[in-house]
Amino acid sequence: MTDEIEIxxxxxxxxxxxxxxxxxxxxxxxxxxxxxxxxxxxxxxxMLNEAEIFFARQGDQAVAxxxxxPIFTSVGMRRVWILNDLFVDESARRSGVGTMLxxxxxxxxxxxxxxxxxxETWPTNTAAIAAYEALGWKRDAEFLNYSxxxxxxxxx
Numbered sequence: 001m002t003d004e005i006e007i008x009x010x011x012x013x014x015x016x017x018x019x020x021x022x023x024x025x026x027x028x029x030x031x032x033x034x035x036x037x038x039x040x041x042x043x044x045x046x047m048l049n050e051a052e053i054f055f056a057r058q059g060d061q062a063v064a065x066x067x068x069x070p071i072f073t074s075v076g077m078r079r080v081w082i083l084n085d086l087f088v089d090e091s092a093r094r095s096g097v098g099t100m101l102x103x104x105x106x107x108x109x110x111x112x113x114x115x116x117x118x119x120e121t122w123p124t125n126t127a128a129i130a131a132y133e134a135l136g137w138k139r140d141a142e143f144l145n146y147s148x149x150x151x152x153x154x155x156x
Contacts, residue, residue: 003059005097007104010053010065015043017062018055025065025087052081054104056088056097063092066101068109068117078115081105086119086128098128102135120145 010018016039023038045051045067055065067085072078083105088098109117119137121128133139 005063005092005095005100006057007100008055008057009108010046010055012043012046014053014055015039015046017057018042018053018065021055021062021065021087021089022067022085024089025085028087051084052105052108054101054108056092056101058092058097064088064097064101066105068105073115076115079109079112081109081114081117083117083119098131099135102132106135 008014019035019039019042022042023033023035026038027033042053046053050069052068052070053065054068055062057063065085065087066083068081069084071080071082073080083102086098086101088095106117117137119132121132123129
């Protein structure tokens with residue numbers, strides 16, 4: 001791929017471009033492919049303003065995306081963004097597009113006055129961990145994170 005990479009702040013009209021990447025992302029995490037479900041989920045997040053999605057387009061092909069969810073810190077009385085999803089298609093890996101997306105959402109969060117970005121990843125995702133740490137992300141050594149499963153399935 002030799003086309004220039006364009007970072008796009010997704011609108012509801014971009015759901016068809018983002019959904020295949022979201023479906024591939026879910027498959028990477030071991031879920032079955034569900035193109036219709038992926039499109040519905042992405043479309044809903046965008047239409048209901050429940051997430052901010054940025055994606056990278058190279059030529060006429062979407063090659064990567066990231067999705068942010070807003071939360072707040074009560075103690076800091078400011079917004080925090082969770083970088084919940086980041087996926088780069090195999091064809092665009094090692095091209096710097098993942099870094100471009102992280103830098104874009106970092107600037108986006110700063111412009112909105114956020115106090116921090118947060119993310120979690122599998123401990124075995126060493127490529128992502130190295131990339132995040134190279135961009136200045138720090139592993140949380142202060143707090144323990146817990147979760148409570150409220151479902152009877154493994155769809156978490």
